[in-house]
Amino acid sequence: MTTELERQLRAGMERVEARDPSGLAVRAYRRYRRRRRTIRALAATGTAVAVAGMATALASARATSSQETQASAGVGSRVGGALAQVSGDMLYTRTTYTPPGSTGRKWNLTIVWSYHQRIRSTEYSLAGRPYWDTGITMVAGPWSIRAVNVDYPARTVMRITGGSDQGGLTVPAGGPVAPPPAYCSVYMPPATGSNLLQGGASPAAWAKYFKAVLACGQFRVAGQQRLGGTDTIKLVDVPSRQRGYRPETVWLDPSTYLPVAMEYTDHPGTQTRTIFEWLPPTKANLAHLNVPVPAGFKQVKQQQLP
Amino acid sequence: MEPGQAVMVLEEFLADRGQPLLRTAVMLAGSQQAGEDLLQGALERVYRHWRKIEGNPEAYLRRTLYHLAADGWRSQNRWRAKLHLFGQAGIAADATDHIDQRDQLVRLLRQLPPRQRTAIVLRYWEELTEAEAADVMGCSPGTVKSAVSRGLQRLRELSGIPDGVHNDTPHATGRAS
Numbered sequence: 322m323t324t325e326l327e328r329q330l331r332a333g334m335e336r337v338e339a340r341d342p343s344g345l346a347v348r349a350y351r352r353y354r355r356r357r358r359t360i361r362a363l364a365a366t367g368t369a370v371a372v373a374g375m376a377t378a379l380a381s382a383r384a385t386s387s388q389e390t391q392a393s394a395g396v397g398s399r400v401g402g403a404l405a406q407v408s409g410d411m412l413y414t415r416t417t418y419t420p421p422g423s424t425g426r427k428w429n430l431t432i433v434w435s436y437h438q439r440i441r442s443t444e445y446s447l448a449g450r451p452y453w454d455t456g457i458t459m460v461a462g463p464w465s466i467r468a469v470n471v472d473y474p475a476r477t478v479m480r481i482t483g484g485s486d487q488g489g490l491t492v493p494a495g496g497p498v499a500p501p502p503a504y505c506s507v508y509m510p511p512a513t514g515s516n517l518l519q520g521g522a523s524p525a526a527w528a529k530y531f532k533a534v535l536a537c538g539q540f541r542v543a544g545q546q547r548l549g550g551t552d553t554i555k556l557v558d559v560p561s562r563q564r565g566y567r568p569e570t571v572w573l574d575p576s577t578y579l580p581v582a583m584e585y586t587d588h589p590g591t592q593t594r595t596i597f598e599w600l601p602p603t604k605a606n607l608a609h610l611n612v613p614v615p616a617g618f619k620q621v622k623q624q625q626l627p
Numbered sequence: 628m629e630p631g632q633a634v635m636v637l638e639e640f641l642a643d644r645g646q647p648l649l650r651t652a653v654m655l656a657g658s659q660q661a662g663e664d665l666l667q668g669a670l671e672r673v674y675r676h677w678r679k680i681e682g683n684p685e686a687y688l689r690r691t692l693y694h695l696a697a698d699g700w701r702s703q704n705r706w707r708a709k710l711h712l713f714g715q716a717g718i719a720a721d722a723t724d725h726i727d728q729r730d731q732l733v734r735l736l737r738q739l740p741p742r743q744r745t746a747i748v749l750r751y752w753e754e755l756t757e758a759e760a761a762d763v764m765g766c767s768p769g770t771v772k773s774a775v776s777r778g779l780q781r782l783r784e785l786s787g788i789p790d791g792v793h794n795d796t797p798h799a800t801g802r803a804s
Contacts, residue, residue, distance in 0.1 A: 325788055329786075333732040336733075337654055340649070345670060346637035349666075349668075349670030349671045
């Protein structure tokens with residue numbers, strides 16, 4: 322039994338038409354990636370600073386074996402002292418993804434320049450053209466962020482301002498987020514490593530990061546290896562059921578104990594490799610932190626974060 | 628499988644099942660454009676949780692679609708702003724809006740609050756039982772029943788369609804709970 326209203330309603334619904342939805346999944350994926358990237362970049366600035374305060378949380382750290390413990394502890398203890406030898410605290414990294422285009426990426430190269438509270442990350446398409454270009458500045462004083470993102474395929478530019486008084490993106494007003502209570506119980510690399518990378522961490526932050534992951538047994542020393550004509554110390558991620566495991570390897574410069582290269586397997590068949598260079602903050606190098614906005618690109622509204 | 632690889636899976640899925648899904652989204656959201664946005668929003672969530680989704684993504688996608696719609700999607704304010712615009716003469720309608728304005732009742736459906744609209748679409752278009760609709764909306768069957776009842780009452784008021792009864796359309800009210 323049905324009413325006239327219900328009959329008409331159902332008949333009307335039958336007449337509703339919809340366009341071909343092809344391409345919708347791709348558009349949704351682009352937006353998903355855009356949001357994720359923005360969120361990660363913004364979160365990373367917090368993470369990088371937070372990591373610097375984590376060393377004291379590592380007292381109860383464990384190691385995998387006595388030999389590895391000693392080797393790892395040796396590296397960890399030397400990291401801090403090596404910082405004075407670093408020629409510059411401006412970081413340049415070059416990340417490549419193998420095979421190109423894997424995991425649906427439209428880019429296969431990421432260049433990151435970072436210095437103190439500024440970072441610029443540029444993705445290059447498979448054809449070698451800029452794909453995304455993002456600049457983030459942590460504004461001094463209030464815990465807030467200014468960011469600009471240039472989307473080359475869409476020919477748009479989005480400016481983001483965040484802070485406790487902005488009503489836009491917000492970062493904890495009290496400063497960096499607190500370190501996790503059990504540092505080693507959560508999966509860190511490559512998440513933390515890549516966050517540091519994106520977040521423009523200083524040599525000191527990197528050093529403390531490696532101290533932390535060695536101290537808690539998340540990484541172990543796996544010998545020495547010659548890489549690009551330089552002897553390096555090789556660290557490998559230690560599998561842990563609790564944290565999960567994605568194989569990650571880091572090569573450290575034996576003279577500074579800062580990373581020379583980092584490599585991890587995102588998922589079977591896809592490798593992400595980053596090469597590190599520490600540079601002096603010359604005028605020419607600092608100019609790389611600026612994100613140019615090509616003429617004619619349309620300004621779009623600040624993205625709403627979920 | 629990574630979200631990046633999900634793109635191909637979902638594109639294939641949409642090629643096969645996308646039209647009915649988008650029709651649902653159009654009814655839930657009120658227009659072609661809003662329906663596409665709604666479905667796109669649901670797809671984004673699918674990517675976000677892709678690693679947890681096993682097998683056919685349709686069930687998850689539908690559930691997400693309904694949740695987003697029932698929660699008022701972006702915001703209640705946006706919805707109210709839309710209502711206001713619908714009443715304004717001289718607002719240039721999207722050409723695609725015209726499609727679902729061919730039927731007065733479907734057009735009036737847009738004037739219902741999101742939960743009532745979602746409940747009606749689930750019951751009359753998807754032909755879910757009250758219990759099934761309650762399950763996907765995350766509420767009790769009683770809430771669905773009440774939302775449908777209020778929604779129909781409101782549609783009756785808006786359309787002026789009399790409360791006549793037909794006995795010859797066995798599935799018109801959806802399956803029994």
